[in-house]
Amino acid sequence: MKSSKIFTKGVLDVLPLLIPVVPFGLIIGVIGIELGFSPLMVYATSLIVFSGSAQIVFFQLISGGASPIVTLTSVGVTNSRHLLYGAVLSEHLESLSTAWKIFLSYFLVDQSFALSNRFFKENRSLENKHYYLLGSGFTLWLTWQISSLVGIFLGAIVPEELGLAFAIPLTFLSLIIHEFRKPDHLLVIFVSGFLAILFYEIPFKAYIIAASVGALIVAFIITNIKLKKK
Amino acid sequence: MNWILVFISGLITYFLRYSMISLIKKDMLSERTKTLLGYVPSAVFPALIFPAVLLENSGLFVSYNDPKIIAILIAMFVGYFSKKIIATILSGLISYWIIIFLL
Numbered sequence: 001m002k003s004s005k006i007f008t009k010g011v012l013d014v015l016p017l018l019i020p021v022v023p024f025g026l027i028i029g030v031i032g033i034e035l036g037f038s039p040l041m042v043y044a045t046s047l048i049v050f051s052g053s054a055q056i057v058f059f060q061l062i063s064g065g066a067s068p069i070v071t072l073t074s075v076g077v078t079n080s081r082h083l084l085y086g087a088v089l090s091e092h093l094e095s096l097s098t099a100w101k102i103f104l105s106y107f108l109v110d111q112s113f114a115l116s117n118r119f120f121k122e123n124r125s126l127e128n129k130h131y132y133l134l135g136s137g138f139t140l141w142l143t144w145q146i147s148s149l150v151g152i153f154l155g156a157i158v159p160e161e162l163g164l165a166f167a168i169p170l171t172f173l174s175l176i177i178h179e180f181r182k183p184d185h186l187l188v189i190f191v192s193g194f195l196a197i198l199f200y201e202i203p204f205k206a207y208i209i210a211a212s213v214g215a216l217i218v219a220f221i222i223t224n225i226k227l228k229k230k
Numbered sequence: 231m232n233w234i235l236v237f238i239s240g241l242i243t244y245f246l247r248y249s250m251i252s253l254i255k256k257d258m259l260s261e262r263t264k265t266l267l268g269y270v271p272s273a274v275f276p277a278l279i280f281p282a283v284l285l286e287n288s289g290l291f292v293s294y295n296d297p298k299i300i301a302i303l304i305a306m307f308v309g310y311f312s313k314k315i316i317a318t319i320l321s322g323l324i325s326y327w328i329i330i331f332l333l
Binding site: 041045051080082085102105114164170174 | 231232233235236237238239240242243244246247248249250251252253254255256259261262264265266267268269270271272273274275276277278279280281282283284285289298301302305306309310313315316318319320322323326327330
């Protein structure tokens, strides 16, 4: 398959996932300005950090007078799940040059990870499959840059009454919906969800990684039982 | 100072994305680890889904008949049978809009 074709497939597959990215990007722009940051700095977070949840944490903590250490720890803990994403995709990206790895890593976000993980598994032998991560990641990136810029200068032009924030959990649900047919995955899914609710109030937004690690421990036990049976 | 924090936050986020991709080599991963890593989406995404549906911004539970709960159950049902990303998202969003605007 031609690289451009794989890139385009990544672009097309990510389109439905953009529904909440646009209003979320707008909100980032609006919140940053409202909390007193300059337009240039608000946009710089979209370009340099490029991570919605971490950007919100960043604005809220700094404007609330948190210390640099607390702010940076929160950003790190909030985004620590990307370590797992990298570990999962490493197997498929290993043969790439260092330059490609440096470039592609910038585009590794939740949605591009989930889509690429599936595409890579189904197209293991495809030599240029990394163009899929580039296509989906670049589209998310471009949408994020434009929508946060629009939010900074025009405000939240999508009315809040539409409740598009609800599309965020919906897109994440859609990315794991094919796992609902597998009982072992279903167990891991509900353990993770339960732990996230349980740990919601712990500091640094650590509930995401705490619930993920807790659910992976259950997955580890399942893996051991499965391998023993073989 | 804030500018320095923007750049360090960017560096932290970037290295969380890059480090595992650059460090892990194929033969470092046992069959067991690979199987375990296959559970990563199922272990991470529910931590982003459940609180967003079940909790208010204040951290309190929404009521059992909240539009989001009904809509996500419909999305799960449609997604389970259609296995389509777009059908999952649209069915959830449209049923949410029907509940909050029409009912």
